[in-house]
Amino acid sequence: MNLLLKLQPKLKRNSQIASYNLFITLVSIDWGFLILMIIMIDRDNWIKFEAGCSLSLTEGHFVKLSLGNYCGDDPELKNIYVKRVDIRKIPMLSFTYRYKRRDIIKNYPVDEGLSMAMDLLSKDFRIATLITIDKELILELNREGKIVLRTKGRQRRPETLTYSHDRPKAKTIEAIGKRYLTDLGITDERGNVFRNAQDKYKQINHYIEILSPLIKDFSQEQIRKVVDMGSGKGYLTFGLYDYLSNVLRWNVEVLGVELREDLVSLCNEIAVKSEFNDLRFFQGTIEQHDVRGTDLLIALHACDTATDDAIFKGIEAGAKLIAVAPCCHKQIRKEIEKSKIENDLSFLTRYGIFLERQAEMITDGMRALILEYFGYKAKVMEFISDVHTPKNVLIVGSKSSKMTNEHRQRAILSQLRDIKVFFGIQYHHLERLLKLEI
Ligand SMILES: C[S@@+](CC[C@H](N)C(=O)[O-])C[C@H]1O[C@@H](n2cnc3c(N)ncnc32)[C@H](O)[C@@H]1O
Structure with missing residues (x-):
């Protein structure tokens, strides 16, 4: 007996790793075991990706997160880039919403921003790439509707990673050469x-x-x-x-x-x-x-x-x-x-x-x-x-x-x-x- 199910489970892990939505179509109850395996693998990949983002932010390895292959309702939106910045010494995530004709930047506290990124990913994007100083983690919803996770090493490690968005204020009286x-x-x-x-x-x-x-x-x-x-x-x-x-x-x-x-x-x-x-x-x-x-x-x-x-x-x-x-x-x-x-x-x-x-x-x-x-x-x-x-x-x-x-x-x-x-x-x-x- 065929049964069509749409599951969108919300997973609450802790305040840092907030929620995720899983979309999966189950085709047949007879395929129960296989379907359960798919759900578990998808869920596992999702958690790994979100944990990777969270950890790289905590450890200061986070370089960029991009959300691509937009499939939402806004005909103008192409993709979103997320950067880690310090604004007035407060750690924030800066979202660049890239539209066909313009970019819009919005900044959020780190936890809120990460939770938002995962939410956006679950609804409107089919691919997310997390770039850290030593690797890339790619989470993709493929044609078969499965969530796959790939890891790539990065060859070049930036020597230092600075998140400061606060431009140091130029002093009126410079100290050098005085x-x-x-x-x-x-x-x-x-x-x-x-x-x-x-x-x-x-x-x-x-x-x-x-x-x-x-x-x-x-x-x-x-x-x-x-x-x-x-x-x-x-x-x-x-x-x-x-x-x-x-x-x-x-x-x-x-x-x-x-x-x-x-x-x-x-x-x-x-x-x-x-x-x-x-x-x-x-x-x-x-x-x-x-x-x-x-x-x-x-x-x-x-x-x-x-x-x-x-x-x-x-x-x-x-x-x-x-x-x-x-x-x-x-x-x-x-x-x-x-x-x-x-x-x-x-x-x-x-x-x-x-x-x-x-x-x-x-x-x-x-x-x-x-x-x-x-x-x-x-x-x-x-x-x-x-x-x-x-x-x-x-x-x-x-x-x-x-x-x-x-x-x-x-x-x-x-x-x-x-x-x-x-x-x-x-x-x-x-x-x-x-x-x-x-
Ligand atoms: C607190 S210090 C301030 C120095 C300087 N204007 C600053 O802000 O770094 C005050 C100075 O005023 C000088 N002073 C006080 N009364 C004065 C007066 N009647 N005529 C000239 N200098 C005076 C003192 O010798 C002292 O060096």
Whole structure:
């Protein structure tokens, strides 16, 4: 007695090896034994193939999986290629759906992707080829409806297999061939960044990346003279000079102003050795430095009111761009503590850490308002992730083409007055330097 059966068993092995569909036609019950053997061989081949995919992915031998001989409903689809990629460091399977006129790429987590590939294979494709670094495994549904598995050795073994899809981000300041980076102890002679200098190197690049679009708002003619107040060991001063003169190829003069004589001498020596002819360092204070003609003024981590001194100098010079990353905020903190004023925020400021944070925000918020008062468009942004340093705020003032109108100036003064009253602040150092009547 003939019996026609269509079997599509689902096999669940574990989360990695998900499901498979087996399609087989049984012709006669009398052929029972033979049919059972066919099912078992088919099932075995299927499992072997799926396990081969899974294992090669786990062991890092997976090169490619292709699904061919499409027999589904989409008249445009030809085949599918699956690659293993890392996207933002997460292992994924990247499917390229190859249509007659275009390719579509979709990425899936590895387990989900493998399960999808096997599902697609069971429904719409008659052949799948798994390529690993040392062999090819071919699973085919032949004309007789049997699932056969063939293995082929591969002659050429790729030396290394990299799945990285995340293109390494090109650094704005390349490490190779930079004498100053070596002399500052960031790289060795061959341009390898020392392990303990990775953060510093990242910080230099990140800082340039933040400043770059702000600088590019101006033309080369507008940015001729740059001053770095409290330049310290000059990491960022050198980086900025390198960027302006070697990346942007602008003709600029860059000056570092630093209190410590030893650092000034060191930086000048390195500048000479690097043939950075328009980069110089001066020993002196921010307060006394003659800033006439300064177009871009920066001050990174100048302590407490030294940041106010720097902003004041920038405003005084009429600099087009002022960028400061403040350090500690003692002056305003002392003011708040001294007044002991009770307000709606006292429940927070009774804790030292919150008082610290509040003093920081008030100091910098008032600085931003004062910049605006003097015709600057002020921005406050994260300078660098606080993984690297807790001093991670950058205040930027870009000189706008028109002065802040009187109405807005009056409103700013009134707002500053209210802030002072609310927090019990007698004065803000910057307000004093600028002789603002608040
Ligand atoms: C924390 S370091 C920052 C150095 C550098 N800007 C950086 O970010 O790598 C602050 C530097 O500012 C200098 N400095 C502090 N107050 C200053 C002042 N009033 N005039 C000039 N330099 C000052 C210090 O000597 C120190 O080298």
